[in-house]
Amino acid sequence: MRPLRTALAIFAATLALGACGTTEAPTGQAAAPADAPAAGPVTVTDGRGKQITLDKPATKVVGLEWGEVEMLVSLGVMPAGVADVKGYGTWVTAAKLDATVKDVGNRSEPSVDSIAALQPDLILMEANGNSALIAQLEKFAPVLVAKASDTADNLGRMRADFNMIATAVGKTDVATKVLADFDAALDEGKRKIAAAGAAGKKFVMADGYQEGSTISIRMFGQGALVSDVAARLGLANAWTGKVDKAWGLGNTDVEGLTALKDGDVRFFYNASDGVDVFAEGLAGNAIWKSLPFVAAKQVNRLPNGIWTFGGPRSCAQYADALVKAYTG
Known part of the structure; x- marks a missing residue:
């Protein structure tokens, strides 16, 4: 199968931190912008409909589900801790984690003590009905709950979760660029598929x-x-x-x-x-x-x-x- 030189390939090559493997980052990749988050308080409404207000954009974040961790890294914010770091490296190559990221246990049952020890200013997780865990975590850090899936419009939901996280970490400009490039890549992919009949x-x-x-x-x-x-x-x-x-x-x-x-x-x-x-x-x-x-x-x-x-x-x-x- 010959290489496909589409905007999709360009998007993946220029944005992905580790898209071509689980251990080695390809050469020639551009890292996500690392501009400092804007100062001042931010307020977001999460997947529960709960309003979360932070004194300033979060910089020390723990992620408990891989989709949200990928989004975070794509925005240029390396998490302090992630649930099942090894599993993430196997299943998610689109946004590679640094060696500095601490493992905080299983996704289904993360270690509250490990998360607390990192002293995060924000915890990201998905809406999975685990209200007991949310209550435990909220004792020492704000918890932002992503919707994670919506079969009525999952692409729209993905964009909304991405923008929500971007707001919480002060990276809305980065999110706008990433999503614009993504949409352009999909448009080009659709054109290529149509051209191929x-x-x-x-x-x-x-x-x-x-x-x-x-x-x-x-x-x-x-x-x-x-x-x-x-x-x-x-x-x-x-x-x-x-x-x-x-x-x-x-x-x-x-x-x-x-x-x-x-x-x-x-x-x-x-x-x-x-x-x-x-x-x-x-x-x-x-x-x-x-x-x-x-x-x-x-x-x-x-x-x-x-x-x-x-x-x-x-x-x-x-x-x-x-x-x-x-x-x-």
């Missing part, structure tokens, strides 16, 4: 999990963030199975994939942790091999480290992978 082509996106001989498949349906990105490029999500209302995700198995009868569907999947269920776990499965998109060799593994629940940079990486698949 691929406008309106159908796709599906999935994650795979294997436990013993049992393989489970998580589908990204209508309303998922990556589905919105693909739609913005002029593609159509072929998955019509049941999905949840919060994330646009649904569960199936290999038999469930037989519902995808259109021979023109292209299948994308993520295996950043190195466990490739589709290439290895299903290699000898007769049902898998009989699926139209498998027979047509229209199965695409995403490059490692594209976080499918991320901010502008991860969305740009995902869009770039789609454009390359349809135009390469």
